[in-house]
Amino acid sequence: MALVRLRSPSALRRFLNSQSSAGLVLMGTAALALVVANSPLAHTYEAVLHGHLGPLSVAHWINDALMAVFFLLVGLEIKREMRDGQLSSWSRRILPGIAALGGMAVPALLFYAVNTGPTARGWAIPAATDIAFALGVISLLGRRVPASLRIFLAALAIIDDLGAVIIIALFYTTQISLPDLVGAAVVVAALMAMNRLQVRRLSPYLLLGLVLWVLVFRSGIHATLAGVVLALTIPMDMTPSRSDRDATSPLHRLEHALHVPVGFLVVPLFAFANAGVPVLQLPASALAAPVTLGVALGLLLGKPVGVFGFSVLAVRLGLADAPAHASRMQMLGVALLCGIGFTMSLFIALLAFPGDAMLQSEAKIGILAGSLAAGLLGYGVLRVAHREVQPPRA
Template identity: 75%
Template sequence: MSHAQSHPSAIRRFLEAQSSAGLVLMAAAVVALIIANSPLGPGYAAMLHAYVGPLSLEHWINDGLMAVFFLLVGLEIKREVVDGQLSTWPRRVLPGIAAAGGMIVPALIYLAFNAGPTAAGWAIPAATDIAFALGVIALLGNRVPASLRVFLAALAIIDDLGAVLIIALFYTADLSLPALAGAGAALAVLIGFNLFKVRRLSPYLLVGIVLWVLVLRSGIHATLAGVMLAFTIPMERTPGRSDHACVSPLHRLEHALHLPVSFLIVPVFGLANAAVPVLGLPPSALVAPVTLGVAAGLLLGKVGGVFGFASIAVRLGLADRPAHAGRLQMLGVALLCGIGFTMSIFITLLAFPSSPLLQAEAKIGVLAGSLISGLLGYFTLRWAKRDSGGNVR
């Protein structure tokens, strides 16, 4: 038995065994929506926007806590690339192709509904919310093959990295070149630690904090720092030997982050970002071009792009389908990629900075598209498992 099979990683354990963490996440999102649309809404929003030191509480959550979540995800991706499900090139290629389709097709669908000033929101439906998508997967427990969960994690992180790149290129007004240079220097130090086989975690984490501060000040989304740090944490290939894994810096850090990420960071993130007030808007906002473009982009564009591009790649022999995953299960995962939430809402604020109405319309589209995509994805995956034991043709 391979190391990857005998010693499942932190996110693998979270997805397979900690369905209660997914329930906590979903409950947090529902509570946030209820509060935001109740008399408590204004006070709740004021609390999120209150400053604690140099950042607001909302920014500490989205830029600070979520950098830790992305650190954990990055560790999982590196582990799978080095010594797991993504250790062959065909399996690495598939998430990348699917993520590209999942960004291109939603943007085109949005632009089919919008022209002129509202076209600035083309990237809103192009992002998948990794926390909520993985939360739905967690609710399904062992119904979804492990390889498909790894595929979703890899696709989502590539998708979010693509979204960060889009923000940097198209929605970042002011980039700080000194901060970018400093972040590059910090990353070089981390790579140096790895090359010189530094195995203590404390040097990586200390420089990682510096990297996070510099990325935050650079104008690029700070969560990218978590991914960059993860990729520099040492991990050795361990063919048939589990003792190496137990002392691996990457393995130790995954193990330490598992519980706080699952039961603290992710639920707090849901509480902060699902608090979107949708009441009190004119009825026309429900059918506005921005609303329809975002909702259709998430619901139709994501599933069409992810499932379509992945299916073509497999048919052309460019990549392998995840092991023990059928076409219907692939369709279910593609539907889950239509859950936009956080990054989509973040891009909304950047796309329409001076129009509260357009922001509200886009948020309604995000909520509607994400909710329908999540429900359809969940029930598709449940039905696929019952129908064929996970081997749908």
């Protein structure tokens, strides 16, 4: 038991460091996509994304297949943190859980305040936090941000991801193919049986996971959710004859193997394929459209109000303890960084407005503007907050 406790902090630090680096790469990729989409290369950019490789376009391969790998990693992280990490007990879940709830509810309400009718379908777009982007900004601040706030942000973002997965499953599923859904259920049952039988090799899980992805893709439920379901069936606990869980657990091995390709290939590719909004070709009205304003306000105002307000309320009511060695201003800075909703927000925008390029573009403008403003404000507040809590010089 002592061995596990000693290993957990270093594992979390490795997680935070890799996410921070990936966030910086993600920023550069998103900026590149914007430049290309508004340059003479725009036509080539669109032609490549809409070109077909087999049954699907390049964009669909990225958004439906590669992003299933991203969701697989998300599912592995959720399971690990819930079983043996920063969310492994109720006392650890309470504050980030309450903050995440506020950070999802308030942006959705703000979006609803300026959107009615069909566009209200995009209410969930500003409800997610991009952990890679947020931690990328925090990495620029070095030791100015207490470790407790980094952990709080990581835990909150993981709960946010879980909430986004549930939202996608419940609200962005259209027609259902019952035979394919039954087939997917049979595959899940087989995966659970392998887990119960303590099958430790990853290859059988991944092969069945591929079959599951095909069946879920055909069923009408978004195919990326197959990644989350697969993650929940990957064994984490040790067999009795072993003692070093982190070194031998299939879940830890797969999570470790996926961090680099997901952080530095899958998510940047997704950003490059979806952040390229042809701003110069859009009418001026798109910049002030209800969807644009709803998303931008949800991220820039709704997220920090929800996260910070619910956190302060939870601490004042005695429901949770405040993060150690963190000032109220630093909490506000981190709450602002939660308004960076890039990857998951872009993904939900595609699901909310399928086939409507204008509404998707408006949502993307709102995501980019809101995330950029939230990131800059959060960075500035955290720099000022750091100076405020420094001890006076002798």
